[in-house]
Amino acid sequence: MTAGGDHPGREALTALDAALAQRPHKDHSSLSQATTCLCAFRDNLIAAGRDGRPSPDMMRLNAIISVVLAGHFPLGAVPWDELVLARGWLADLVADADG
Amino acid sequence: MALWDLANSDCILVMGSNMAENHPVGFRFVVEAQRRGATVIHVDPRFTRTSALADLYAPIRAGSDIAFLGGIIRHILENDLWFRDFALAYTNIAHIIADGYAGPDEADGLFSGFDRESGSYSHDTWQYAGKTVPSPVSEHRVKMQESSKDGDFESMSEGPPPTDPTLQHPNCVYQILRRHYARYTPEMVERVTGCPRETFLKVADALARNSGRERTGAICYAVGWTHHSVGVQIIRAASIVQGLLGNVGRPGGGIMALRGHVSIQGSTDIPTLYNMLPTYLPQPNVFHDHATLADYLNVETPATGWWANMPKYVVSLLKAWYGEAATAANDWCYPFLPKLTGDLSQEPMTLAMASGVMRGQFVLGQNPLVGAVNADFVERGLGKLEWLVVRDFAMTETANFWQKGRLIARGELRPEEIETEVFFLPAAMPGEKDGSVTNTSRLVQWHDKVCEAPGDSRSDLWFIYHLGKRLKQLYADSAETRDGPIQALTWDYPEHGAQREPEAEAVLREINGYRVATGEQVPSYKELKDDGSTACGGWMYCGIYPKAGHNVARSRVPDGPDGPGSHLGWAFAWPSNRRTLYNRASADPEGRPWSQAKRMIWWDEASERWTGLDVPDFVETKRPDYRPDWSQRPHGMDALGGDDPFIMEADGKSQLFVPSGLKDGPLPTHYEPIESPVDNPLYRRQINPTAQIWEQDGNRLNPHGDPRFPYVFTTYRLTELHCGGVPTRVMPHTAELQPEAFVEVSPELAEELGIRHLGWTVLSSLRGEIEVKAMVTERLRPLRIDGRIVHQVGMPWVFGREGYARGAVANVLLAITGDANTSIHTTKAVTCGLRPGRIATGARR
Amino acid sequence: MAKRIRKGIGARVAGFLHDWSIPRQIAGESVMSTAARSRTSETLRPRLEEADRVGTGICPFCAVGCGQLIYAKQGRPIHVEGDPRSPVNQGTLCPKGAGTLGMLLSPERVSTVLYRAPRATEWEVKxxxxxxxxxxxxxxxxxxxxxxxxxxxxxxxxxxxxxxxxxxxxxxxxxxxxxxxxxxxxxxxxxxxxxxxx
Structure with missing residues (x-):
């Protein structure tokens, strides 16, 4: 499993898309890949923040991680609708980060 | 039931537990019952000292418990052996279930309501006809939504659920049970479990014979039942047996959960668990209708039964935590509470750690590198942390994973590559601190500080309290709204001595609860309010410190030989110091004891109260002939009759059939363990369709039918060595008694594989392999399952590389999986490979 | 030691026979009292006599909740036994509970803070x-x-x-x-x- 790379946010988006495409069957590999990439993305932001450039995106990213993790470990049914929302938030975040 | 109440049983079934070896002192009550004439039965994959002391031993294949218990249910129903007066009055056996309900016989091993898209069940077709029944437990709660097209929780206050006391209605619970268990015949039990049908019938007969007005039976279980993908349903099957036989709420009757750690019950009640607030209040969830306190209380509070009081408990908790900051205007600081999104129990937490979600981890008196499953996976996860704090009293495998872990020993990782910053803080032990612990039968006992902890060892109370003080200081000047909770948190506990030890009794006083205006202790949870005038950290414990200077957990007055035997003067049992829950069921519907021999509480007409040998678990003055006035839409306890003992249920009846709250079906059904060498003989569906399986690299399941893993593998602990904890491995006496690890192999399998007694063997699964010496013993027998021989091997999981008694970690072989309802891992029935010999040097350990 | 060697063999044999408890037990004296007595036992004192403090403990292992009595001398535990008053265990303990003192006094106990910096190969005391x-x-x-x-x-x-x-x-x-x-x-x-x- 790869994580990080130069664009962990975009990789997370790809993995999340793969997971969403797999509906109705939960795809553990894609979801754990998405989580790993999101965390690598966050690690980058954290490292940047500690260098004195605190990121306003951190909270958005943390919230996305919370929702993606809930897709992987749902209480009851997989919250697909929430994962779709998270996918949108992540796309915005990645676009902002790139922009 | 209280442990000592086991002595009053006429029949005790120990199953999913090796009670004589693992709860030896509790077992003395079983021996006492036997001395008084009781029949003791042990059902287990392995012949142990519990079996040796039992009157009847039945061998079974690990993981086939529901087939065995289902067979007992069938035997009781088909031979009309149930306690009719009890079950008809006090259980939902006559309740009529909604149209559209279908059992697994009709749908290929699935119940009605399975949604293939989400992989989960809708509960709509499991409801009582025309009703929506709230779940009484917050454990791992799914959405408590009023989704049924037929109504909502308020429907429970419109009238009683529909019943057919003649039991003829095809959708009444009695008929559903008969259909559901029709195929669990003695022949089928033998085919699935390997237990000879004659032995099975002796067990079923003994249980049935020892029930009724004059006799009661008890069932004792431990993690031999919970550590399965169907753990909750195994226990449910036992509760059906006990409900049918009238063995609940009565002397010598009940189901005894034999729990493992000193205060594991306390840490469930006052939970260091992700999904609950103290004493079984659900943790709010952002995906549920929990946005405001009103929303949360609206969807979580049942309209009828005792749980209708929930708002009082929630507001009092918020007052205890956030003090003056909590006001009616700000919803008593409800927005401060963290909201869940998903399952964050230990197994998902472990997987999340490996993905890099967790940056910091506290490990407080636990040793996951031995006690958790898939030890190599856990070890990799620890190496992903930025920092780790371990508090223990001796070095643990978890604390020094970076130096001596299996991955280091194998050369896969070097300490220089592990970034994790690790703190080991020495902990004070019992005798070196004071506080209360809650035993397996809800008995809360205070213990004293008698001696000093050595060096820098401190209590966990000291650690958390002083960490909290430092954090409050660090956040004191923050203007961020997200730092409001830590700023508002009440954190004033008196400190004593040079070490500034916080006063444990002050914390207990807060758990008990007090009046906000005066600071006076609240004597009973019945006096808690939802208007902010009371604060209470755990409503079920209210009464443990009812007035200043009176710590009931300290009381030490046992009954004398002629006393009632409930020992009400010895410590405190929650709730209200009662020893037997639902003890209203010890009296008949009219309020008279079922028999003189089995009396516990009864209605006293002269004083117009319930009275007896225990604290009544009922409204003290509610007459047996009280009936709800349905024209008034009664709520709370007013909606329960004077003959409805199960007051935590919305209609006061014990649920043989569960309409709400379970994720894998309203009735226990035999599915094979997640890994099994056997094809499910009962249904085409092999495993529990809602079991939590998280396959990924490093956590793969052994494929079904894989010839590399042909044996059933089960784990257990030893009398002398306790759990994953280092304590008994560094204790000279116990370490000397059990000096090294071993695997138990039957003589037949040993011969087949060329394994010698005390010779080395290698055990393997897709998660890892370990080497360990063989104990060739007839304690494990090959079983004939579905026409062929199945071998089982067993290994204690209590060893590790630290301490005096060392050996391979059995849990290396196990996978991270979860029961559908609790996410508890499977340790009791997986598959493994076994061969004589050793692991090639270099890869060893 | 020198004194013992000077002692006559006859006196030693007689002393031994007088002190030997087995013949008295065979003769029917109670092992719970007089028959267990010897010169050595006369000099033995229960270690509890040295305790300056006793308190109630709860066995720290399984969830049965056996009562214990913990005896200490100058802040250090010297004895742990089952609490005879407890209706749970009535003074009994299993091998784990009976070994509690060995846990408290284990030489393996760590009583200082240990710290491992990132990538370090050893603990440091802090x-x-x-x-x-x-x-x-x-x-x-x-x-x-x-x-x-x-x-x-x-x-x-x-x-x-x-x-x-x-x-x-x-x-x-x-x-x-x-x-x-x-x-x-x-x-x-x-x-x-x-x-x-x-």
Missing amino acids: PLDWAMERIAQRTKRARDETFAETLPDGRRVNHTLGLGSLGGATMDNEENYLIKKLFGGGLGMLNIENQARI
Whole structure:
């Protein structure tokens, strides 16, 4: 499993898309890949923040991680609708980060 | 039931537990019952000292418990052996279930309501006809939504659920049970479990014979039942047996959960668990209708039964935590509470750690590198942390994973590559601190500080309290709204001595609860309010410190030989110091004891109260002939009759059939363990369709039918060595008694594989392999399952590389999986490979 | 030693026979009293006599909850036995409970703070106060970096999934209460779990 790379946010988006495409069957590999990439993305932001450039995106990213993790470990049914929302938030975040 | 109440049983079934070896002192009550004439039965994959002391031993294949218990249910129903007066009055056996309900016989091993898209069940077709029944437990709660097209929780206050006391209605619970268990015949039990049908019938007969007005039976279980993908349903099957036989709420009757750690019950009640607030209040969830306190209380509070009081408990908790900051205007600081999104129990937490979600981890008196499953996976996860704090009293495998872990020993990782910053803080032990612990039968006992902890060892109370003080200081000047909770948190506990030890009794006083205006202790949870005038950290414990200077957990007055035997003067049992829950069921519907021999509480007409040998678990003055006035839409306890003992249920009846709250079906059904060498003989569906399986690299399941893993593998602990904890491995006496690890192999399998007694063997699964010496013993027998021989091997999981008694970690072989309802891992029935010999040097350990 | 050698063989044999308890036991004297007596036993004193303190303990292993009596001398435990008053165990203990003193006094016990820096190969001993301050700082930083106050659409979550706590079943109710209160109610941690699920 790869994580990080130069664009962990975009990789997370790809993995999340793969997971969403797999509906109705939960795809553990894609979801754990998405989580790993999101965390690598966050690690980058954290490292940047500690260098004195605190990121306003951190909270958005943390919230996305919370929702993606809930897709992987749902209480009851997989919250697909929430994962779709998270996918949108992540796309915005990645676009902002790139922009 | 209280442990000592086991002595009053006429029949005790120990199953999913090796009670004589693992709860030896509790077992003395079983021996006492036997001395008084009781029949003791042990059902287990392995012949142990519990079996040796039992009157009847039945061998079974690990993981086939529901087939065995289902067979007992069938035997009781088909031979009309149930306690009719009890079950008809006090259980939902006559309740009529909604149209559209279908059992697994009709749908290929699935119940009605399975949604293939989400992989989960809708509960709509499991409801009582025309009703929506709230779940009484917050454990791992799914959405408590009023989704049924037929109504909502308020429907429970419109009238009683529909019943057919003649039991003829095809959708009444009695008929559903008969259909559901029709195929669990003695022949089928033998085919699935390997237990000879004659032995099975002796067990079923003994249980049935020892029930009724004059006799009661008890069932004792431990993690031999919970550590399965169907753990909750195994226990449910036992509760059906006990409900049918009238063995609940009565002397010598009940189901005894034999729990493992000193205060594991306390840490469930006052939970260091992700999904609950103290004493079984659900943790709010952002995906549920929990946005405001009103929303949360609206969807979580049942309209009828005792749980209708929930708002009082929630507001009092918020007052205890956030003090003056909590006001009616700000919803008593409800927005401060963290909201869940998903399952964050230990197994998902472990997987999340490996993905890099967790940056910091506290490990407080636990040793996951031995006690958790898939030890190599856990070890990799620890190496992903930025920092780790371990508090223990001796070095643990978890604390020094970076130096001596299996991955280091194998050369896969070097300490220089592990970034994790690790703190080991020495902990004070019992005798070196004071506080209360809650035993397996809800008995809360205070213990004293008698001696000093050595060096820098401190209590966990000291650690958390002083960490909290430092954090409050660090956040004191923050203007961020997200730092409001830590700023508002009440954190004033008196400190004593040079070490500034916080006063444990002050914390207990807060758990008990007090009046906000005066600071006076609240004597009973019945006096808690939802208007902010009371604060209470755990409503079920209210009464443990009812007035200043009176710590009931300290009381030490046992009954004398002629006393009632409930020992009400010895410590405190929650709730209200009662020893037997639902003890209203010890009296008949009219309020008279079922028999003189089995009396516990009864209605006293002269004083117009319930009275007896225990604290009544009922409204003290509610007459047996009280009936709800349905024209008034009664709520709370007013909606329960004077003959409805199960007051935590919305209609006061014990649920043989569960309409709400379970994720894998309203009735226990035999599915094979997640890994099994056997094809499910009962249904085409092999495993529990809602079991939590998280396959990924490093956590793969052994494929079904894989010839590399042909044996059933089960784990257990030893009398002398306790759990994953280092304590008994560094204790000279116990370490000397059990000096090294071993695997138990039957003589037949040993011969087949060329394994010698005390010779080395290698055990393997897709998660890892370990080497360990063989104990060739007839304690494990090959079983004939579905026409062929199945071998089982067993290994204690209590060893590790630290301490005096060392050996391979059995849990290396196990996978991270979860029961559908609790996410508890499977340790009791997986598959493994076994061969004589050793692991090639270099890869060893 | 020198004195014993000078003693005559006859006197030693006679003394031994007089002191030997087996013949008295065979003769029917009670092993619970006189027949167990010897010159050595005359000089033995129960170690409890030296205790300056005794208190009630609860056996720290399984959840049966056996009562214990813990005896201490000058702040150090010298004896642990079953509490005969307890209706749970009536003075009995299993091998684990009976070995409690050996746990408290185990030579394997660690009583200093140990610290392992990132990539280090060995532990270092550190002061407790230093460790507490550093843990508090680490906790705050990890919380702040992983906190989510709301979802991007405004729904409040107020939580962090970046911090976890494991353990509680071996500890007191008061300790569990403060863990849940501080970590959950104060810091917004949700990953709080213990042995109840394993």
